[in-house]
Amino acid sequence: MTKTFAAPVITARQLLDQWQGHRRLTRRVIAAFPEKDLFEFSIGGMRPFAQMAEEMIKMGGPGVRGVATGIWEHQEWRDLQYKTKDELLKAWDETTETIEETWNKIPAYRFQDIDAAFGQYEGVLYSTILYFIDNEIHHRGQGYVYLRALGIEPPAFFMR
Amino acid sequence: MTKTFAAPVITARQLLDQWQGHRRLTRRVIAAFPEKDLFEFSIGGMRPFAQMAEEMIKMGGPGVRGVATGIWEHQEWRDLQYKTKDELLKAWDETTETIEETWNKIPAYRFQDIDAAFGQYEGVLYSTILYFIDNEIHHRGQGYVYLRALGIEPPAFFMR
Numbered sequence: 510m511t512k513t514f515a516a517p518v519i520t521a522r523q524l525l526d527q528w529q530g531h532r533r534l535t536r537r538v539i540a541a542f543p544e545k546d547l548f549e550f551s552i553g554g555m556r557p558f559a560q561m562a563e564e565m566i567k568m569g570g571p572g573v574r575g576v577a578t579g580i581w582e583h584q585e586w587r588d589l590q591y592k593t594k595d596e597l598l599k600a601w602d603e604t605t606e607t608i609e610e611t612w613n614k615i616p617a618y619r620f621q622d623i624d625a626a627f628g629q630y631e632g633v634l635y636s637t638i639l640y641f642i643d644n645e646i647h648h649r650g651q652g653y654v655y656l657r658a659l660g661i662e663p664p665a666f667f668m669r
Numbered sequence: 670m671t672k673t674f675a676a677p678v679i680t681a682r683q684l685l686d687q688w689q690g691h692r693r694l695t696r697r698v699i700a701a702f703p704e705k706d707l708f709e710f711s712i713g714g715m716r717p718f719a720q721m722a723e724e725m726i727k728m729g730g731p732g733v734r735g736v737a738t739g740i741w742e743h744q745e746w747r748d749l750q751y752k753t754k755d756e757l758l759k760a761w762d763e764t765t766e767t768i769e770e771t772w773n774k775i776p777a778y779r780f781q782d783i784d785a786a787f788g789q790y791e792g793v794l795y796s797t798i799l800y801f802i803d804n805e806i807h808h809r810g811q812g813y814v815y816l817r818a819l820g821i822e823p824p825a826f827f828m829r
Contacts, residue, residue: 514685516777517677519795524678527799552712553817617676635679639687640827643806647826650810657713666807667800 521620525612528642529605530669535565535645536601537664538652544594550655558655561648563591565641566600570607572626572641576634577615581627681780685772688802689765690829695725695805696761697824698812704754710815718815721808723751725801726760730767732786732801736794737775741787 519527539547539562548559567584575581591597620638625631632640653663679687699707699722708719727744735741751757780798785791792800813823 513773513775513777514680514682516681516780517679518681518684518780518798519678520674521676521678522674523793523795525674527796531803552814553820555814555817613673615673617673620676620678633683635683636687638678643691644826646803646806647810647813650807651814653807654712654715654811654814657715660713666804 521612521615521617524638525608528638529609531642531645531649532569532601532605532608534664534666534669535562535649535652536598536605538649538656539594539597539601541656541661541663542594542652543659543661546655546659547594547597548592550659552655552658555651558648558652559591559594559597560589561652562597562601563589565645565648566591566597566604568641568644570604570611572637573608573611573615575624575626576619576638577611579624581625584627681772681775681777684798685768689769691802691805691809692729692761692765692768694824694826694829695722695809695812696758696765698809698816699754699757699761701816701821701823702754702812703819703821706815706819707754707757708752710819712815712818715811718808718812719751719754719757720749721812722757722761723749725805725808726751726757726764728801728804730764730771732797733768733771733775735784735786736779736798737771739784741785744787 539558542550542558548557551557564586567586571582571584591600620635622634623631624634624637626637630637656663699718702710702718708717711717724746727746731742731744751760780795782794783791784794784797786797790797816823
């Protein structure tokens with residue numbers, strides 16, 4: 510019997526499915542915002558939800574390509590690219606495709622490989638991927654507060 | 670070479686360390702709230718952060734014991750138990766200990782076993798554990814908005 514600490518918890522396929530489930534939920538959160546509030550509403554000086562979603566897009570697709578290939582495309586985190594909800598949702602869906610298509614090309618050893626994500630953030634790559642996912646959950650939780658403050662019922666957290 | 674989809678991504682030890690890193694951050698978020706705001710401040714009709722933290726406590730320790738043993742202790746999710754920040758932080762630290770001590774007793778096969786968490790939420794147990802962690806990240810993100818709305822700088826997300 511495998512010793513617990515050394516036991517694998519989750520396969521690459523299962524982690525992909527988890528993430529894509531989260532991404533479906535995040536897409537519903539983007540869609541739930543009124544157009545104007547998506548780009549302008551904010552609490553306590555924080556970024557509007559569109560900016561957080563754009564960060565997830567810039568991190569997600571290029572991030573998974575970086576994990577798969579070791580090539581990290583430079584991202585302009587502060588220059589905002591998407592100006593409407595439709596543009597944002599289209600980029601969101603392209604990222605979903607990119608992640609889906611790239612995932613199975615990640616060499617298996619890479620999950621335990623050390624690399625500097627985007628040339629800056631060194632870590633074991635499983636933790637880099639978890640950072641992408643956790644960052645999305647974190648900011649999406651903030652989007653829930655924005656929606657509630659706007660009087661809008663957010664999509665159910667457990668529905669993926 | 671292992672096919673990517675079947676490749677293990679993370680060991681039990683690594684997932685424990687990830688979670689405990691998140692729990693250290695969540696503890697700092699609890700501690701950052703002024704006593705009164707921890708129990709009373711809310712946006713858009715949401716729960717105060719103390720209630721979210723109590724849910725994490727009730728889910729975390731008993732949840733890991735359930736994963737390890739198959740015995741799920743009944744939780745009174747709505748009856749609030751902790752009335753001060755000190756009580757909450759003490760319970761938080763006890764949960765940290767419980768998770769640390771119980772984790773290595775989880776039989777390795779349990780991560781891919783199907784069980785109904787707390788007698789209600791059926792799923793493969795790796796996804797149950799990820800739900801505990803994701804739920805914490807989600808609500809902690811909401812705590813960040815509360816802190817910002819209160820004019821308090823939250824602890825850095827990447828510091829674990």
